[in-house]
Amino acid sequence: MKISQKLFLAFVGLTSVVLIATLSLARWGFDQGFISYTNSLQQERLEELAVSYSELYQQSAYDWNNVSKKKFAQIIRQFTPLHGPFEGAERKGPPPRPKHKPPRFDGPPPHLTGEARGDLPPHLRDSNQTVPPKRRRPVTALYSISGQLLAGDKFDILGSTISVDVTYNDQVIATLYTKAVVKVNSISAEAFSKQQLWTSIWIGLLCLILASLISWVLARLLLIPVREVVNGISHLSKGNYNERFKVAREDELGLLMNDIDHLAMTLDKNRTAKNRWFADISHELRTPLSILCGEIDAIKAGIRPFNQQQLTSLEQEVMRIKHLVDDLYQLSLSDVGGLKYHFEPTDITLCIAETLNSLADKVSDKGLSLNFIHTKTITINGDKMRLQQLLYNVILNSVAYTDSPGSINIDLIEELGSLSILINDTKPGVPLDECELLFDALHRQDSSRVRRSNGAGLGLTICRNIVEAHNGHITARPSNLGGLCIEISLPTL
Template sequence: MQISQKLFLAFVGLTSIVLIATLSLARWSFDQGFLDYINSLEQERLASLSEDILTLYATSLPAVTEEAESVLGWYKLSQNSLNQTILTHSRLPRIPRDNNANGFDKPPRPAGRLAEQPRQGPRQPPPNMRPGASSHRGGPPTGLYSADDQYIAGTVIDKKVDTISYPLMYNQQVIGYLYSNPMREIVSSSATAFAQQQRWTSVGIGLVCLLLASAIAWWLARFLLVPVKQVMLGVSYLSKGDYDQRVMDTQRADELGQLMANIDHLAMTLSKNRSAKNRWLADISHELRTPLSILCGEIDSIKAGIRAFDSTQLISIEQEVLRMKHLVDDLYELSLSDVGGLRYHLTTVNISESLDSTLVSIASSMHEKGLTLSKQIAPMLFVSADVRRLEQLFINLLMNAMAYTDSPGNIDVQLTSQASTVILTINDTKPSATEAECEHLFEPLYRQDTARTRRGSGAGLGLTICKNIVEAHNGSITATPSLMGGLCIRVQLPLLRKSI
């Protein structure tokens, strides 16, 4: 199964679960709310009914004391009038019966005037007013009870189940109660039809929403997979070694767009590294081929008897061998530096003294080449460094300046401090280098002159080794055109402390 199908099924499944849960909760909430609404109407009906019953109660009272009101009031009223009052306050549709003119059930036949009955015993409900039976066909059963919970009129209410009660207050006294059974389920045909209509409406809405969600899920799955497929295509290009293909989508600014940009950057980096490797192999081959060609030529000349094997030829052969040894040593040291194989024993070093001693050691070589050395060294500047690697850094930088400075020329060396940084600056006179060339000076085997005119015994690895040494000491090194007409090398190292 493809990932697009899995995404589509996942979206549809999740949507279906959420939709079913939402519709089920909405249906349950509707049923409960509908019944609560009907029961709240029942409370209002009982309140309206209580007003009419209290009016009948007040008009039937004789001029007696308040203590006798609760005793005599209900027995002055006929049960028929109370039943008729209860019947007329039904708010639900009424069904005609026995061709009664008013459309109501016939009220129970009264057993005579209640006032003529003995007052000691409670009233007995009519035969058709059994518990749970409605006094009319339209509304819920309603019963009238006295304050001491004795049946008076209406329907006998079973109080063991849930009931709705409404107290009857007269002269700030409870003289009776109205009881009604609340609806716990929909029983009428109209309410049932309405509930079924709402149920089918909910099902229809759910199906429409599911179809809409399926369409959106299908589109969303395809939309999300487009950049994923592009990423997979870019990775396949990389695995095949094709680093020139690009998958970047400039219109995307999300995580997938960032992933595409990273893949493109990785492709450019791999392409650059492959080009650098090929160029480096070509440069190494060139650097080794030159002394080897000279050696082979001189050996062939000696073997052919063209040249005599004397001290002059021996010295010439020795120079070419030393040139190759120097190149191999540089390559080995550079490889160790790149993989972190060079060991650094950091100690507190007076960089001012170390630089000054290095300048003294090569002063004679500069003078022989016709170069003038000027220096300005701030005293007692200390750094945390490896003494041997630090001296190697100075020698490589100064030898590079000597190799690429025409005679007569000047080399200016300055060592200063600024804030928490030691700054070494080496300026020389022409020839110079452009800004673009300065960016490549620290690359392995890079030479400023494309004709590779040999200015010395170096192989173009000195500045690369210098960069690795500086970075190992948490510093930085840059090259820019010098104001003196040549090149300016600037080295920054963390200052450990100043002398007092």
């Protein structure tokens, strides 16, 4: 089943449940409200009766014994309708006279068959219709304060009843009772109730049809961005990383589209980096191999003699290839997490001092000066060998790319829970937009800081992986000395 069909069925099902619940509650509320309205009419009728009986009590010399039963019944009939949605006693007394006087028949009527009965007047054709049906009144009773029935019908006043006190001079002289309506059984009331029921059903069906149409439209509209996402993923699966979503949305689908765009950009960037990686590696390997092949061909042809000088030249090219292969191996290990780390409390100040001692000869041969004055012990949790490798590569990079005479300053800034190692060198510098590219593998910078050593441009990439393994980060920016500033941030103990 398609998503559009599922959405359509979900919308229609939810609408149906809400409609059924709403109409059921509305129906229940209508019945309860109608019964409550009927009982309120009964309450008003009893209040009017109470006023009349209070006046009757005053006219009878303040004694109910002076009132005749006929007078009691007359007042009750006066304020009691002969119709209405009530459950009550049937009307007593003779049936009402018909409006048209029926014709007289001499003698007793013979036993009539169905055919002969058709000759009779309409009100005498059916034996069940010879007397009009008895009409109902609401059951009403008047009780004295002593519990004596004064007028009306006798019934259980302890049940569901409505009562109103008859008062005179703020004193209760009697109580009126009537049965409370718990069920509407009038023909007109039932007809009205059925009419309301069918009206509600038709309204519900109309709303359901309208909701179905709206659900169908909404399902199609909501699936438009989903189809765009599917098409975008299809382009990615085919290797087309240049397709972008042109619709700007602020909802979850918009976030998904932005993530897919970012994924496409990342895949395109990785593919470009992979192609550049292969090209750079092949170039780095082709250069020393070309030199080796040329030197060997020259020796074989007798153009150059095979002596110590030529052997040293060949050794330099072989060591260059070996250095490149070692860097590639170290980088591959760091990328896949294959470098082994043994974390322990390590004095970073001592690591820097030992690294500077190992680079003292290269710094002096280049004509540079190293400035590092820090005797305070700063302990971090790290691998001493990897930290020395990190510091060696970063400082050696500054030595290789700093013009002579120049200087390299190393500063430590200790903050709460972190340590920043700043390595600043003098000219030449690096533009700000290319600083972060220095940590990309085999990155070549077209500026005054060209590669001046036998390195392949993998050292800073390995340094970044080592720093990240120590839960830190490394950044590059232009130095205030005119060169480059490398900042290494590491957490402290």
